[in-house]
Amino acid sequence: MNKKKTITLTVFSIFLAGIISAFDWPQNETEANSFFSYFGQMRGGRIGSSLIFNENSAIKATDTGKIAIIITEHNNDFGWFESTLGNSIIITHDNGLQTVYGNLEAENLNDGKEQTITSGTNIGQSGNSGWQEGQSCMEFKVIDLKNKAAINPRLLMPRIGKELQLTIEDLSLEDKDGKIHYLVNERSFVSGTYSLYRTRQEIAMPYKTNVSINGTTVENISYDKLEAHNGKLCAIGNKNYPVNKIYPDSKRQLLAVIHLTKGHSTLSVTLSDILGATRSITYNIDIN
Numbered sequence: 001m002n003k004k005k006t007i008t009l010t011v012f013s014i015f016l017a018g019i020i021s022a023f024d025w026p027q028n029e030t031e032a033n034s035f036f037s038y039f040g041q042m043r044g045g046r047i048g049s050s051l052i053f054n055e056n057s058a059i060k061a062t063d064t065g066k067i068a069i070i071i072t073e074h075n076n077d078f079g080w081f082e083s084t085l086g087n088s089i090i091i092t093h094d095n096g097l098q099t100v101y102g103n104l105e106a107e108n109l110n111d112g113k114e115q116t117i118t119s120g121t122n123i124g125q126s127g128n129s130g131w132q133e134g135q136s137c138m139e140f141k142v143i144d145l146k147n148k149a150a151i152n153p154r155l156l157m158p159r160i161g162k163e164l165q166l167t168i169e170d171l172s173l174e175d176k177d178g179k180i181h182y183l184v185n186e187r188s189f190v191s192g193t194y195s196l197y198r199t200r201q202e203i204a205m206p207y208k209t210n211v212s213i214n215g216t217t218v219e220n221i222s223y224d225k226l227e228a229h230n231g232k233l234c235a236i237g238n239k240n241y242p243v244n245k246i247y248p249d250s251k252r253q254l255l256a257v258i259h260l261t262k263g264h265s266t267l268s269v270t271l272s273d274i275l276g277a278t279r280s281i282t283y284n285i286d287i288n
Contacts, residue, residue: 023062023156024119026101026140027053027126031161032275036137038205039152040223040235042247047233049150049226050102050141059101059124059138061117062157065093072106085139089123096146102139103127148228152207154274155224163273164204168281171269172197172252183267188286193259195245197252198269207274211256214266219256221246260287 030053037043037052069090085102087109092098105127117123126138142151171183173194181189196211209221221237234240238257246254255269265287270280 023099023142023153024060025157026062026099027057027059027138028055029158029160030055032159033162033164038203039150039154040226041203041205042200042243042250042253045243047226047235047243047246049233050100050139051153052103052139053126053137055137056126058122059104059126061091061119061121061123062099063091063093064116064118065091065099066115067117068092068098070109072109087124087127088139091117091123092145096144097151098141098143098145100139100141100143102141103137144225149225150233151225152223152274159275163275163277164201166204166206166271166273166279167201168198168269168271168279170199171255171281171283174248183283183285187284188288189260191260191262191287193257195257196255196267196269197248198255199251200247200253206271208272209255210270210272211258212268212270213258213260215268218258221254221256260285262287 034054035051036054037048037050039048039051041048067089071085071088071090085100087104087106088100088102089104089109090098090100101123103126104124109124140153142153142156143149144151173181173183173189173196175181175190175194176192181194205223207223210217211219219238221235221241223235225236226233227236227240228234229240229242232242234242235246235254241254248254258267263286265285266282267285268280268282270278272278
């Protein structure tokens with residue numbers, strides 16, 4: 001990782017440290033392995049910028065703030081972040097963040113008369129108004145307005161229970177011509193630049209991915225946030241990766257873009273969950 005990105009991540013970590021105790025749950029506490037869809041997961045052809053709960057319940061404000069917008073149009077998008085929110089409430093907080101509560105029932109929405117709202121105040125009921133029709137669950141986002149970034153909500157909420165188990169399966173290298181080489185079958189490659197992928201899990205989502213060659217890290221991709229670049233939400237690694245690079249199809253997830261030079265190399269992949277538990281795999285490969 002280059003120096004500029006290291007400084008950026010450090011500043012972001014300091015920023016989060018100042019607000020991490022300020023957010024409560026937006027509905028009933030949920031076990032870590034029980035969400036319907038996780039931040040950063042492929043969803044509807046996009047990188048999911050929200051956390052979707054898996055329970056129909058009352059919704060409450062996670063922190064004190066002001067109601068910025070109440071959306072009641074079924075097909076209305078708000079701002080730069082990608083999602084059809086359905087009926088929703090957006091609250092602005094003093095720390096420069098916005099919390100977004102989507103997929104709510106229209107008849108239970110806060111009427112907005114009280115613009116200032118305190119933490120824990122009931123603001124509605126989860127429903128079926130958003131894109132996940134038939135799934136009566138809230139879509140919850142946290143937006144950093146200054147940096148135009150969607151923050152992983154789980155960084156700011158208390159965590160309970162065990163994480164879903166991460167898997168590293170069907171690792172493949174895609175060369176500059178688009179040919180895919182599976183490491184389970186091939187261990188010899190021509191020198192050059194490759195995109196390294198794993199098989200995407202349907203629900204579980206790593207918090208960080210790390211790839212190293214001969215013990216030296218060549219790329220980290222973190223899902224603590226997604227940034228907006230050229231109108232697209234991107235995951236951040238050595239570059240800004242939009243959805244078509246992170247998820248080139250419904251099966252693969254990008255782990256790194258790597259350059260292989262001639263000689264014998266040890267390629268290692270490590271996935272980390274949000275609690276720091278890791279799963280790793282290593283391959284010995286020859287580069288011609």
